[in-house]
Amino acid sequence: MTHFSELDTPAVLIDLDRADANLKKAQAAADKAGIALRPHIKTHKLPFFAKRQVELGAVGITVQKLGEAEVMADAGLSDLLLTFNIIGAAKLQRLKALHERVTIRTVADSAACVAGLAGTFTDPARPLGVFVECDTGMGRCGVQSPTAALDLARGIIAAPGLAFAGLMTYPAAGKYQAAAQWLADAKALFASENVDLPTITTGGTPDIWHMDEAARVATEYRPGTYIYMDRSQVAAGAADFDDCALTVLATVVSRPTETRVIIDAGSKALTSDLLGLTGHGHVVEYPDAKVVGLSEEHGTLDVSACATKPEIGDSIRIIPNHCCPVTNLFDRINLIRNGELVETVAVAARGRVD
Amino acid sequence: MTHFSELDTPAVLIDLDRADANLKKAQAAADKAGIALRPHIKTHKLPFFAKRQVELGAVGITVQKLGEAEVMADAGLSDLLLTFNIIGAAKLQRLKALHERVTIRTVADSAACVAGLAGTFTDPARPLGVFVECDTGMGRCGVQSPTAALDLARGIIAAPGLAFAGLMTYPAAGKYQAAAQWLADAKALFASENVDLPTITTGGTPDIWHMDEAARVATEYRPGTYIYMDRSQVAAGAADFDDCALTVLATVVSRPTETRVIIDAGSKALTSDLLGLTGHGHVVEYPDAKVVGLSEEHGTLDVSACATKPEIGDSIRIIPNHCCPVTNLFDRINLIRNGELVETVAVAARGRVD
Structure with a gap:
């Protein structure tokens, strides 16, 4: 020893018992709130922890870069959400190769991004699921209003090889209520226009113990840091x-x-x-x-x-x-x-x- | 292409012509100032650039960790200064293995560090060169006064398997004059006590174009960033x-x-x-x-x-x-x-x- x-x-050093306790606590909170958990693997970057997260009840995993998706797919993870705009021919081809062997969906926040995806994924029999990324207060990527989200969703719906998957956001830490309001407004708009919203996915660890409030509008939660926690x-x-x-x-x-x-x-x-x-x-x-x-x-x-x-x-x-x-x-x-x-x-x- | x-x-991206121009310019400035150059490889971490630095006139290289020293020794670099206190049995054994195949010297700023080195290196026929690290204003490692430097040097001199190599400092950026004064005071003290100071080694890139002033007291300069430069x-x-x-x-x-x-x-x-x-x-x-x-x-x-x-x-x-x-x-x-x-x-x- x-x-x-x-x-x-x-x-x-990773304290295995603490990590597992963190995973179980979050899964239990998600189950209680009635929201699906899709952990972000950027924190641990380890297939065995990703598999453990799925074993405990996660619906799949989240990755931030194609390289992470490739590692996880190679290791047998089969349901991935890539929360990063894929731009450019080289990356589109890598995404296509992944799409041919696992379930992978991605995001877009611009017509330019959707155009790249639509030009690469053209098979209606095996469409690529695409979320509209929404800027609900983080000030990073994302469309700026529910109306813009609806416009972009219609662009995705119009592309034969793409399937509109719903809305994705990474809310600013501590501002989950503002993010939820943004998403609720979008949900109402989409409903009024009869546009189906299969999934509304949000995060992250800073507000993870408010998942019950997130669950009022969101259907999926993507925490990363919760496995290890930090200062x-x-x-x-x-x-x-x-x-x-x-x-x-x-x-x-x-x-x-x-x-x-x-x-x-x-x-x-x-x-x-x-x-x-x-x-x-x-x-x-x-x-x-x-x-x-x-x-x-x-x-x-x-x-x-x-x-x-x-x-x-x-x-x-x-x-x-x-x-x-x-x-x-x-x-x-x-x-x-x-x-x-x-x-x-x-x-x-x-x-x-x- | x-x-x-x-x-x-x-x-x-590394612009090779710019990097080479930076190397040449610094070597020329060192030559003009009459000070030896011992570049720190932490910036590039690449043996071929280290070899190029030596080819252009550097007397050897500087490394910050044993792992860097091992990579450089494996690649054929043969004169290394490890500017980091080596503490603990595992690292002392790695240093010993390096010492058996290349010229490597190190630093110490405490009696505890010297004791570890003295207990590991015991062969007077092949002593380990050890510098006293001096805190000339950086507020990081280093003895706090020339008197303390002298005391520690005497501890190194007293160890049969160690050879006192001189004084080493990493000066605070922009405070090269204060560092030079500190070293000048130490040099005078060592002279008054008839303790030989083979090398006085300083750095780094922020004040590299003041090497002529550093050369008034120092004999060696250890810049790292100068190969690439940055914001x-x-x-x-x-x-x-x-x-x-x-x-x-x-x-x-x-x-x-x-x-x-x-x-x-x-x-x-x-x-x-x-x-x-x-x-x-x-x-x-x-x-x-x-x-x-x-x-x-x-x-x-x-x-x-x-x-x-x-x-x-x-x-x-x-x-x-x-x-x-x-x-x-x-x-x-x-x-x-x-x-x-x-x-x-x-x-x-x-x-x-x-």
Whole structure:
């Protein structure tokens, strides 16, 4: 048996029991709310966790890039939603190849995107399902109004090789009520025009425990981070630190002053993501320590507030601000149960950026 | 021939002529200043560029982690400086294995670090060269005073299997004069105590064009970013945008409003590193565009100030705030000359975080 503290650092640790508890809790909440769960695999990037999510009741998975879809399809996942506009001949051909072997649907928020899809998918016997992406407050992709959503849906419906799948949004964190109102307005408009809305799909983890409210209009929920949780989700009220399943194990490599501690995990391990927070993570063993700075390979801790202070050679665990990009930085992660290493696994969909 | 614009996105492009010009310019400046150049390979992570740096006159290379040292040693680089405290039995054994096959030296800033090295390297016939790392203003690792540097140097000198190599610092950007004063004070102290200082090594790219001033006290300079340059170096006055050799090629995938453009490069392509800047990069084709937001796979541009605006399907190039972590995010990068793809190569030392 190898205790996690014996692992070379920096290293990503996944507490399997915590991850599974998070999956079960969310599936139970979705079941209770009467909403389908379609987890986003960008957080873990691991087929076995995707399969576990489906085993627990998820209707399928969500992916953000074709590369992630390819990895998941190769691993046997068969129902995928790709929530990214596919633009350009090369990517359209990759999507077509996926469509020929699994159930995959995608999104569009422009006539240009629909035109590309319509020109590539032309078989009415096997249409590609396409959602209209709606900007319900996030300020990223998406049509800007229910009327624009209806217009674009009609463009999809008019394409023989496409099937209109419904509406998709990624709501701004904490603004699920505004997003729900947007979707409700759209639903009423579509109903008044007799346009069927098979699915209304929303997310994500910050508001996951309000799934019952989302379920008043949405039929599907796409959380990602909930499997591991992180410091930003604790700040959002969606988790406690005791729910966090992903930590970065680091070693104290320097103690230049009484209050400054340097660890061997920097932005190449924790990322620079702040997500509106101050500091770069929560130190499990020293909750009063502040991760005040990161360079690529060094993390700088201010341990002024710690009664006992970490010494050179000590190992500590950090709950990162944002767990999803952390798993993208490591070729391998360590699955842990009761403090012991169960297995070290390759992060199958790491680096699948296109 | 493949023009870069035909590559699937997001993708990293390296302009070979610009990179080589940057290497030559720095080597010429070092030669003129009479200071040795020991480039840091963390920026490119590529053996062929490391070899080119040595070919142009560098005395060896700098690496930040053992994993990087192992990749470079495997590729035939034979003179390495590892500027990171090596702590713990596993890493000490990896360092020992490297020491048996190449010239590698390292740093220490504590008696604990020296004790680990002294317990592992015990052969006076083949001692390990060890620098004392000095905190000359960066506020990261390093002894806090010249007196502390002298004390630690004496600990290294007292260890039969270690050889005191000199002083190493990474100065805070823009504070090279304070760093030089610190080193000058230390040099005077060491001289007064008759302790030889074989090498005084400093860096980095933000102050690279002040190498002549660094050379008044330092004997070696360790720049990294200078090969590619980036937006932060332009802000620091060390480069112009026309010197920047690394760009991230992205495609416009959405244009939700008149002034908002969404590209397929987010923090998984550009990183979240701000380095004190506002915005996440410089758009080559649309210099008036602002990269106002990044999520993992989406970049959000405000194109209000652009007379002509990019359309869905257009490809654009972004000079990132910080090029070093960008090369850590891509398995492969594309070498470009005169706009044409020369070769796509694996980033050999990507992900070597330990």
